[in-house]
Amino acid sequence: xxxxxxxxxxxxxxxxxxxxxxxxxxxxxxxxxxxxxxxxxxxxxxxxxxxxxxxxxxxxxxxxxxxxxxxxxxxxxxxxxxxxxxxxxxxxxxxxxxxxxxxxxxxxxxxxxxxxxxxxxxxxxxxxxxxxxxxxxxxxxxxxxxxxxxxxxxxxxxxxxxxxxxxxxxxxxxxxxxxxxxxxxxxxxxxxxxxxxxxxxxxxxxxxxxxxxxxxxxxxxxxxxxxxxxxxxxxxxxxxxxxxxxxxxxxxxxxxxxxxxxxxxxxxxxxxxxxxxxxxxxxxxxxxxxxxxxxxxxxxxxxxxxxxxx
Amino acid sequence: xxxxxxxxxxxxxxxxxxxxxxxxxxxxxxxxxxxxxxxxxxxxxxxxxxxxxxxxxxxxxxxxxxxxxxxxxxxxxxxxxxxxxxxxxxxxxxxxxxxxxxxxxxxxxxxxxxxxxxxxxxxxxxxxxxxxxxxxxxxxxxxxxxxxxxxxxxxxxxxxxxxxxxxxxxxxxxxxxxxxxxxxxxxxxxxxxxxxxxxxxxxxxxxxxxxxxxxxxxxxxxxxxxxxxxxxxxxxxxxxxxxxxxxxxxxxxxxxxxxxxxxxxxxxxxxxxxxxxxxxxxxxxxxxxxxxxxxxxxxxxxxxxxxxxx
Amino acid sequence: xxxxxxxxxxxxxxxxxxxxxxxxxxxxxxxxxxxxxxxxxxxxxxxxxxxxxxxxxxxxxxxxxxxxxxxxxxxxxxxxxxxxxxxxxxxxxxxxxxxxxxxxxxxxxxxxxxxxxxxxxxxxxxxxxxxxxxxxxxxxxxxxxxxxxxxxxxxxxxxxxxxxxxxxxxxxxxxxxxxxxxxxxxxxxxxxxxxxxxxxxxxxxxxxxxxxxxxxxxxxxxxxxxxxxxxxxxxxxxxxxxxxxxxxxxxxxxxxxxxxxxxxxxxxxxxxxxxxxxxxxxxxxxxxxxxxxxxxxxxxxxxxxxxxxx
Numbered sequence: 001x002x003x004x005x006x007x008x009x010x011x012x013x014x015x016x017x018x019x020x021x022x023x024x025x026x027x028x029x030x031x032x033x034x035x036x037x038x039x040x041x042x043x044x045x046x047x048x049x050x051x052x053x054x055x056x057x058x059x060x061x062x063x064x065x066x067x068x069x070x071x072x073x074x075x076x077x078x079x080x081x082x083x084x085x086x087x088x089x090x091x092x093x094x095x096x097x098x099x100x101x102x103x104x105x106x107x108x109x110x111x112x113x114x115x116x117x118x119x120x121x122x123x124x125x126x127x128x129x130x131x132x133x134x135x136x137x138x139x140x141x142x143x144x145x146x147x148x149x150x151x152x153x154x155x156x157x158x159x160x161x162x163x164x165x166x167x168x169x170x171x172x173x174x175x176x177x178x179x180x181x182x183x184x185x186x187x188x189x190x191x192x193x194x195x196x197x198x199x200x201x202x203x204x205x206x207x208x209x210x211x212x213x214x215x216x217x218x219x220x221x222x223x224x225x226x227x228x229x230x231x232x233x234x235x236x237x238x239x240x241x242x243x244x245x246x247x248x249x250x251x252x253x254x255x256x257x258x259x260x261x262x263x264x265x266x267x268x269x270x271x272x273x274x275x276x277x278x279x280x281x282x283x284x285x286x287x288x289x290x291x292x293x294x295x296x297x298x299x300x301x302x303x304x305x306x307x308x309x310x
Numbered sequence: 311x312x313x314x315x316x317x318x319x320x321x322x323x324x325x326x327x328x329x330x331x332x333x334x335x336x337x338x339x340x341x342x343x344x345x346x347x348x349x350x351x352x353x354x355x356x357x358x359x360x361x362x363x364x365x366x367x368x369x370x371x372x373x374x375x376x377x378x379x380x381x382x383x384x385x386x387x388x389x390x391x392x393x394x395x396x397x398x399x400x401x402x403x404x405x406x407x408x409x410x411x412x413x414x415x416x417x418x419x420x421x422x423x424x425x426x427x428x429x430x431x432x433x434x435x436x437x438x439x440x441x442x443x444x445x446x447x448x449x450x451x452x453x454x455x456x457x458x459x460x461x462x463x464x465x466x467x468x469x470x471x472x473x474x475x476x477x478x479x480x481x482x483x484x485x486x487x488x489x490x491x492x493x494x495x496x497x498x499x500x501x502x503x504x505x506x507x508x509x510x511x512x513x514x515x516x517x518x519x520x521x522x523x524x525x526x527x528x529x530x531x532x533x534x535x536x537x538x539x540x541x542x543x544x545x546x547x548x549x550x551x552x553x554x555x556x557x558x559x560x561x562x563x564x565x566x567x568x569x570x571x572x573x574x575x576x577x578x579x580x581x582x583x584x585x586x587x588x589x590x591x592x593x594x595x596x597x598x599x600x601x602x603x604x605x606x607x608x609x610x611x612x613x614x615x616x617x618x619x620x
Numbered sequence: 621x622x623x624x625x626x627x628x629x630x631x632x633x634x635x636x637x638x639x640x641x642x643x644x645x646x647x648x649x650x651x652x653x654x655x656x657x658x659x660x661x662x663x664x665x666x667x668x669x670x671x672x673x674x675x676x677x678x679x680x681x682x683x684x685x686x687x688x689x690x691x692x693x694x695x696x697x698x699x700x701x702x703x704x705x706x707x708x709x710x711x712x713x714x715x716x717x718x719x720x721x722x723x724x725x726x727x728x729x730x731x732x733x734x735x736x737x738x739x740x741x742x743x744x745x746x747x748x749x750x751x752x753x754x755x756x757x758x759x760x761x762x763x764x765x766x767x768x769x770x771x772x773x774x775x776x777x778x779x780x781x782x783x784x785x786x787x788x789x790x791x792x793x794x795x796x797x798x799x800x801x802x803x804x805x806x807x808x809x810x811x812x813x814x815x816x817x818x819x820x821x822x823x824x825x826x827x828x829x830x831x832x833x834x835x836x837x838x839x840x841x842x843x844x845x846x847x848x849x850x851x852x853x854x855x856x857x858x859x860x861x862x863x864x865x866x867x868x869x870x871x872x873x874x875x876x877x878x879x880x881x882x883x884x885x886x887x888x889x890x891x892x893x894x895x896x897x898x899x900x901x902x903x904x905x906x907x908x909x910x911x912x913x914x915x916x917x918x919x920x921x922x923x924x925x926x927x928x929x930x
Contacts, residue, residue, distance in 0.1 A: 356687055
């Protein structure tokens with residue numbers, strides 16, 4: 001079955017198809033007639049968004065995508081607190097009930113591996129919308145798609161990832177997918193305590209992919225094509241010196257390459273100054289919108305029984 | 311008006327029509343073309359799910375049903391906490407406002423009799439999705455429909471109901487509806503403190519319907535055609551001896567008749583072992599799915615102004 | 621862009637068009653065929669209801685309106701607690717993400733001025749569904765529309781507003797809009813501590829509009845064409861003497877003019893007795909329903925790019 005469980009399930013051929021479809025989806029959605037036609041595609045199908053922890057942004061993105069394709073929608077944002085889960089029902093049992101109501105299930109869960117557990121029992125496709133410290137594959141797909149749209153290529157790029165690299169699951173998946181393409185180099189900007197995991201470094205070494213680490217934002221970003229910035233946890237922000245070293249503001253922007261793009265999975269809380277928003281290199285709101293088209297494509301491919309995985 | 315308030319409002323003729331319609335609904339929904347056609351049935355209508363206490367499973371089942379028939383949906387799962395109710399508005403006033411927005415209202419409420427109070431003032435049909443210790447008629451309908459689908463008849467059955475029979479409103483309604491059919495016998499498996507209510511026993515005696523009571527699962531189920539199992543309350547589960555006496559596991563399954571079906575309103579919390587799920591007699595997930603078709607039929611009949619009640 | 625931010629943005633010409641459209645909308649929605657045709661109007665569009673504080677009634681009214689026009693819907697009722705806002709995201713950032721998913725955003729916020737802040741950054745139209753002590757323009761529109769439907773005119777009316785006039789934003793907007801029409805007079809019924817704001821009185825004086833104040837319900841309402849009653853806050857209700865002086869019951873109704881209508885933004889908590897509901901002058905439930913048609917019109921006009929503002 002066509003589950004979307006992990007970024008690692010995609011190869012460059014599969015990605016190329018998804019990105020081409022996403023371009024078409026955006027073009028169709030850009031006109032009233034196209035939008036109207038899209039709603040005829042999957043009428044009669046229903047998607048469930050089953051969120052065991054709230055993630056309003058991700059949920060709304062999936063729900064807009066589904067409805068633009070004509071699907072009906074059943075939704076719960078606090079499955080953990082409200083539903084039968086509170087009475088002690090297992091995730092597996094919940095999935096086996098919901099798969100009788102819906103044709104595809106988007107699952108967000110606080111436990112690593114939950115999406116795979118759901119897929120093991122589900123009669124309908126599961127899309128992982130984030131499971132604990134594990135995976136968030138649709139974020140990774142939209143991130144890579146954004147690079148392609150902004151820079152028109154995915155190879156031979158210098159990619160800088162900064163902020164809290166120790167806890168951010170989005171950076172990890174992004175690095176993994178970008179390493180599928182030839183000639184990409186990575187620079188990780190972080191403090192010692194927020195460094196990227198050793199597993200990622202081993203992964204890069206094994207694939208003989210060039211990378212370096214620095215705690216200096218200005219040093220790290222000088223040759224960047226892509227700057228992928230992430231939010232520091234609240235407790236880190238209280239360390240003002242630390243936090244201020246990781247703020248991209250107008251002064252920093254002046255030192256950056258002219259064609260580098262700034263990406264961020266959002267929400268941000270100050271690590272990119274609002275004044276940067278008007279800079280054409282600020283790609284993060286376009287990145288968020290790309291999530292809509294990417295999710296439309298995934299839902300469309302899944303319900304059309306087109307293979308997603310290698 | 312076509313309210314659905316209580317299991318007792320249905321007679322065998324009315325049930326036969328609903329069950330025949332549910333079969334057709336499932337057949338139509340099983341193909342993409344059929345699903346698509348169904349969404350054209352009630353376009354332009356809106357259903358409200360007004361839940362004063364959360365019941366995610368029931369809500370999602372109704373909401374999937376409505377959307378598969380083309381209805382729009384307005385929904386609130388914690389009307390009690392959030393809405394005007396918190397400011398002191400009566401249920402009656404809330405209904406009188408919502409009935410201006412929706413063409414049918416699905417009501418879940420913590421107070422017994424709430425559905426009837428709503429029906430007394432509403433300008434649109436009310437479907438009772440559970441009111442306190444009172445009624446949950448759509449659950450009763452799907453339960454009886456499940457017996458028919460699984461066993462191809464509704465009469466001359468030995469029906470075993472077990473677990474917490476004192477507090478479970480689903481068992482009570484199920485017994486009442488099954489007693490409409492000739493030749494059915496009942497066996498109630500429970501501890502003295504969780505016995506089925508005297509009112510149900512009086513009801514059965516008055517109708518001269520055979521029943522017996524036992525606290526022994528193995529004894530009770532030997533001649534069962536239908537085993538309707540229910541969840542023990544959390545506080546009961548702490549009594550391990552008590553709880554373990556009411557677990558249906560693979561060993562128990564070996565002693566049960568070959569064609570007996572196991573039903574459960576779900577969620578379960580251990581009183582049926584997960585290993586039982588793969589046994590073809592385990593009907594509880596099919597039972598949950600039947601709820602979708604039964605609710606589609608009720609919404610369809612109501613909006614088509616077809617009489618539901620005797 | 622066609623934002624709906626404040627009651628003051630409308631003039632009598634614009635209002636006349638909206639009210640005529642609302643009549644048509646109600647007529648179309650009154651038949652199955654008309655309802656079905658309406659759902660074809662804006663298919664392919666998606667509305668977001670972004671509520672930073674719950675207001676179930678207002679949310680459901682907008683969501684029913686949108687779906688009756690064929691829109692898809694993405695919705696959150698506790699954006700403040702759940703979403704990225706809890707992680708420190710600004711309203712502006714949230715809007716910039718949501719405007720990539722939706723074609724129109726209905727915003728409810730606890731801070732005065734939030735709707736204007738949202739409109740300043742949004743790429744799609746914003747409809748203000750209440751922002752703090754500020755504005756709630758769609759309520760004001762439906763209130764004025766109700767007067768027109770009930771009394772067939774908007775001028776030369778004696779309008780009595782009573783209850784908590786100090787804190788009720790709906791009364792303030794209603795008075796402002798009704799003062800656009802010639803010959804209207806106002807009477808404010810309240811206690812000294814709950815009097816209408818000096819700004820409203822200055823506004824009326826400047827426009828040379830007649831008004832008076834009283835703390836006596838019976839005195840105030842004797843010549844009323846319109847009685848706009850509002851809820852006392854809970855803490856006021858504990859003052860039983862105070863509260864009982866502001867209850868419209870059957871006895872009070874006997875003293876009122878035969879053609880006066882009773883309006884209320886709802887919810888009520890006793891300041892209009894339930895026994896009054898059956899009196900044909902009780903217009904408050906019809907008023908609530910008018911909100912549906914008014915919101916359908918606003919969504920329709922906005923998505924059709926028809927100008928709303930002077």
